[in-house]
Amino acid sequence: MENVTIISHPLIQHKISILRDKRTGTNEFRSLIEEIAMLMGYEALRDLPVEDVEIETPIETCMTPMISGKKLAVVPILRAGLGMVNGILALVPSAKVGHIGLYRDEDTHEPHEYYCKLPTPIELRTIVVTDPMLATGGSAVAAVDFIKQHGGRHIKFMSIIAAPEGVKRLQKAHPDIQLYIGHLDRCLNENAYICPGLGDAGDRIFGTR
């Protein structure tokens, strides 16, 4: 799969297995989502540009690399994507945060937009869209559509668990974006939930039903 990176690090796989367990409570679930986002972010941001700057060490002056150029924006898809934001901010504290509010209609499974606010100028930023679940791909495609309509160009999409159906749909609609996933699951069920998945990510992060 072009432009798709499955980050199969043992630490990530271990934490995803605990997320899947229905006995894992809200507190632990929330912490794990954040930790996994940080571990995935480490890999997804590996191509951030650096430039040499002059630093004076206690010994001598040297030229040494620091992150340069384009600024980062993290854009969670509400609600569940919010759980991943602090993991990325732990790596890049200066990143700006936008929000895209989408919910899936329970019957049609199509996304409905209820809130959007992006940092400006969005076209100059590397944008990391976060959502723990990529199921049908409807929400992901709508979010990336929206970001592109507002001028966003350098887009990475980070999802902890994905279904093959969602990966295919997102790739077809937006072949130019980089997709990072923690685990590619088997399929969707008749309610468009990922199998084996972890259930409803938003409800498990926020303790709702």
Ligand code: PRP
């Ligand atoms: C979940 C999830 C994704 C979406 C994935 O959100 O967090 O945004 O479903 O499904 P899709 O790929 O079929 O679009 P949901 O709509 O349940 O909203 P929530 O995060 O507010 O619970």
Ligand code: URA
């Ligand atoms: N949204 C979720 O939270 N879980 C799924 O399995 C599918 C969509």
